[in-house]
Amino acid sequence: MGKKVFVNKANITLEGPFTVERAKELHLLLVERLDGMPEQAGGGAIDLCRVVDIDACGCQLLALFLENLKRRGAAPMLTAVPPAVRERIVTLGFGELLALQPEP
Template sequence: MPAATGSTSHRFLLEGDWVLENVDRHRKQLADALAQLLQSPQPECQVELDLARMTDIDACGCQLLALFLMGLGRQGVTPRLQDMPGELREKLVLLGYDDVLAGGEPTGDEAR
């Protein structure tokens, strides 16, 4: 839905277990989302990722999500993460991906 400033807003629901066994399915989901965004690029595009239904995440899921967020950043889009369950936030911090989810670039081992 376009906002009053002429910007465009997109909301994507990410759900399920973001673990090694499901990485192909989620990679396709994120590729489809990126393709949708790139079809009609807007100068002030807003992207919200709804994480309320994400039930689990491991290092593979973290890396996939981090790469997607960085890809959006390269397109000039700053995504907002919405409704992240507390357990997932704790896992992301434990796995070293809290800086990426805060909008930064990965540091240390997870950058590889």
């Protein structure tokens, strides 16, 4: 089970598989974090280091989350993306939508 880990107000750490099986749960979590996000918070980061798997549904949800944040003036970036997750995101074609940074 994924748990909410509040590192601080601007940064979000996500955990566990980010897939359709958990879509409803993840959606609730992100909606909660969206409302908790301070407007005009500027940067911030979405830490994916604990994400073990992601699928198209998960990518879409993450993309929608980012778009919603943008609408509120925030533009956090994905950080600490595990290689497997990164590769999956690229395969699925979500690299651009998720503003995935080139590999370090």
